[in-house]
Amino acid sequence: MGGRFPSLLALFALAAVAAGAEEIGDAERGEALFKKQCSACHQIGEGAKNRVGPRLNGLFGRRAGALEDFTYSKSMARMGADGLTWTLETLDAYVHNPKALVSGTRMNYRGMADPEARLALLAYIREWSDKPRDIPEAEPTAIMTDHAVDPAILAIQGDPDYGAYLSSECTTCHQADGSDQGIPSVTGWPEEDFVVAMHAYKDRLRPHPVMQMMAGRLSNDEIAALAAYFATLK
Amino acid sequence: MKLNRRLFIGTTLAAGAALSAPMVWGQAKPRVVIIGGGAGGATAARYLAKDSAGALDVTLVEANPIYTTCFFSNLYIGGFREFESLQHGYDKVAAGGVTVINDMATGVDRAARTVTLAGGQVLPYDRLILSPGIDFKEGSVPGWSVDAHAEIMPHAYKAGPQTQLLKAMVEAMPEGGTFAMVAPPNPYRCPPGPYERISMVAHVLKQKNPTAKILILDPKDKYSKQALFEEGWGLHYDGMVEWVGPEFGGAAVEVRPETMEIVVDGEVQKVDCCNVIPGQIAGKIAQIAGVTDDSGWAPVHPDSMKSKADENVYVLGDSSAQGDMPKSGFAANSQAKVAVMTIRAELTGSKAFPAKYTNTCWSLIAPEDGVKVGASYEPTPEKIASVDSFISATGEDAALRKATYEESLGWYAGITADMFG
Numbered sequence A: 001m002g003g004r005f006p007s008l009l010a011l012f013a014l015a016a017v018a019a020g021a022e023e024i025g026d027a028e029r030g031e032a033l034f035k036k037q038c039s040a041c042h043q044i045g046e047g048a049k050n051r052v053g054p055r056l057n058g059l060f061g062r063r064a065g066a067l068e069d070f071t072y073s074k075s076m077a078r079m080g081a082d083g084l085t086w087t088l089e090t091l092d093a094y095v096h097n098p099k100a101l102v103s104g105t106r107m108n109y110r111g112m113a114d115p116e117a118r119l120a121l122l123a124y125i126r127e128w129s130d131k132p133r134d135i136p137e138a139e140p141t142a143i144m145t146d147h148a149v150d151p152a153i154l155a156i157q158g159d160p161d162y163g164a165y166l167s168s169e170c171t172t173c174h175q176a177d178g179s180d181q182g183i184p185s186v187t188g189w190p191e192e193d194f195v196v197a198m199h200a201y202k203d204r205l206r207p208h209p210v211m212q213m214m215a216g217r218l219s220n221d222e223i224a225a226l227a228a229y230f231a232t233l234k
Numbered sequence B: 001m002k003l004n005r006r007l008f009i010g011t012t013l014a015a016g017a018a019l020s021a022p023m024v025w026g027q028a029k030p031r032v033v034i035i036g037g038g039a040g041g042a043t044a045a046r047y048l049a050k051d052s053a054g055a056l057d058v059t060l061v062e063a064n065p066i067y068t069t070c071f072f073s074n075l076y077i078g079g080f081r082e083f084e085s086l087q088h089g090y091d092k093v094a095a096g097g098v099t100v101i102n103d104m105a106t107g108v109d110r111a112a113r114t115v116t117l118a119g120g121q122v123l124p125y126d127r128l129i130l131s132p133g134i135d136f137k138e139g140s141v142p143g144w145s146v147d148a149h150a151e152i153m154p155h156a157y158k159a160g161p162q163t164q165l166l167k168a169m170v171e172a173m174p175e176g177g178t179f180a181m182v183a184p185p186n187p188y189r190c191p192p193g194p195y196e197r198i199s200m201v202a203h204v205l206k207q208k209n210p211t212a213k214i215l216i217l218d219p220k221d222k223y224s225k226q227a228l229f230e231e232g233w234g235l236h237y238d239g240m241v242e243w244v245g246p247e248f249g250g251a252a253v254e255v256r257p258e259t260m261e262i263v264v265d266g267e268v269q270k271v272d273c274c275n276v277i278p279g280q281i282a283g284k285i286a287q288i289a290g291v292t293d294d295s296g297w298a299p300v301h302p303d304s305m306k307s308k309a310d311e312n313v314y315v316l317g318d319s320s321a322q323g324d325m326p327k328s329g330f331a332a333n334s335q336a337k338v339a340v341m342t343i344r345a346e347l348t349g350s351k352a353f354p355a356k357y358t359n360t361c362w363s364l365i366a367p368e369d370g371v372k373v374g375a376s377y378e379p380t381p382e383k384i385a386s387v388d389s390f391i392s393a394t395g396e397d398a399a400l401r402k403a404t405y406e407e408s409l410g411w412y413a414g415i416t417a418d419m420f421g
């Protein structure tokens, strides 16, 4: 999927400087853009209705062409049937060039070239979709960035202190005393096996979704730190 | 080179510790008081004591001597757990170096930095952690109040006798009777909780009372894991469950406990068992402490769980308003670890690391039919933001669903050991 949306991914990489997550974009600017470029055909917000185009509340996570009370182009309906769902990535591509994603779309819009403007617009539209607080499976609201943890804190061979803190996330499910009930033990692994296993989850080679998510956000240094810490437990 | 820098930073931090932690040479240790020994509070107490290795004076104030987990309380209703298996005492928390006081906190003086208990004791603190869970919003369901009607139409949304009462009422329903749930408005604790409960009630009725009906009256037009629950109800409890959303009156419900009636969109209906889950706000002591806002929840800084109203106060779990994390035991446990790391860094000069948060919620739909939803979160300047998520798919095979259920059993054992020792 990554290859289909190079512009956004390039931007992710650029944004990946600070620790933690990045807001999708400047929602205030997005609101102004929406008013100027979208509101002639689309409504969003309290009491929004279908107009020339469908209402955009609840757009994130919605299947393309899914509103029952709106008549879509055949092309949009087919993309929905094929499985197109509106996420940050797919919306970014669609707003960039609508015809690239849905050839026969009736949306008569030339596209928005500036990636920062697109993300601002999408940040604004995201505000009117499900809140993960209420519906945990809702689309993410921010962009994950690489952890730029002070390299001094993360010694190359794995800082067990940092590992101890990180491991408190593991012990929510994996028991610290090494017992094994429905969830395997993580203590007492050879460091190297542990690192290899975590990378296999990170690369989504191993299938478990919780572990893919947990490992997916760990940097190489963080995996090393965890391994160093777990190795200290017998 | 890396190593040199590491050593250098390490030394600076240690020097900072000596300055900011004047507890050496016989002076009093910094004091941390925690109100609420549930998912957030018990975790925080245990980790503070364990990780600071005696450098902090940690006191936990909890109203009940035994904590009954809300998590898995639906499985008890469904007959998959014994009630006692939900109960946890504080012996091991105390053995881990925490002073456990079994009393109700009634006052917080943030200027004097003291907590007052119902028994009259006054506890001074350097840092205060509030993790008091939820309270119910008065007037949220017309005709129902917690003091007057919880024995007739239970909420069972704080686990304990309420849960036992609801289970008994379900089992005593007349043949072909109607079970009604008044579902809560957002935000509330455990987004999939009401719907897991429906699954468990349906499982009981299917065996004991298969002609009974289940009615959900819901003010929300969407709920967590909806597709998974709807699929499961169709598969296992065909025709038993009816969901009434806001379009058809689910948001305009009045209850009449005296006559066991509910009024939906003006139409009166007799029911045999009614589970009222009202709208929710932060636990009362958070209101008393003055750290909540107009929404009824307590805003916190996303990178630390520190109250936005007071830098010496932290709010964890259900009571906090932090952004995207759902109100769950898993979330409260995850937040506690970030708060502990921050408090230790402030009071003892230990290393501070970036905040990371996680949540996963498992739900049981039918025997060995488990599903899950989870996400990871990181702080942005504005809120704790969701950055990645997953959910079980519809149409998964039985083996995967069984493995998911077994995993949830492992999770319960793991997280309760993490909280209570």
Ligand SMILES: Cc1cc2nc3c(=O)[nH]c(=O)nc-3n(C[C@H](O)[C@H](O)[C@H](O)COP(=O)(O)OP(=O)(O)OC[C@H]3O[C@@H](n4cnc5c(N)ncnc54)[C@H](O)[C@@H]3O)c2cc1C
Pocket: B035, B036, B037, B038, B039, B040, B041, B061, B062, B063, B064, B067, B069, B070, B071, B072, B073, B074, B103, B104, B105, B106, B131, B132, B133, B134, B156, B157, B158, B189, B190, B193, B194, B197, B283, B284, B285, B316, B317, B318, B319, B327, B328, B329, B330, B331, B332, B360, B361, B362
């Ligand atoms: C039916 C149901 C099912 C659930 N299932 C799950 C699940 O599967 N997974 C999951 O992660 N979460 C689940 N939850 C949610 C979970 O129970 C809560 O989100 C979690 O308990 C919140 O933790 P907390 O620390 O904020 O509050 P609590 O765990 O409620 O703890 C608050 C504690 O503070 C005490 N207290 C309050 N005020 C005072 C005071 N003034 N003085 C002294 N003590 C005080 C209370 O006695 C209580 O022990 C479920 C909830 C329900 C209702």
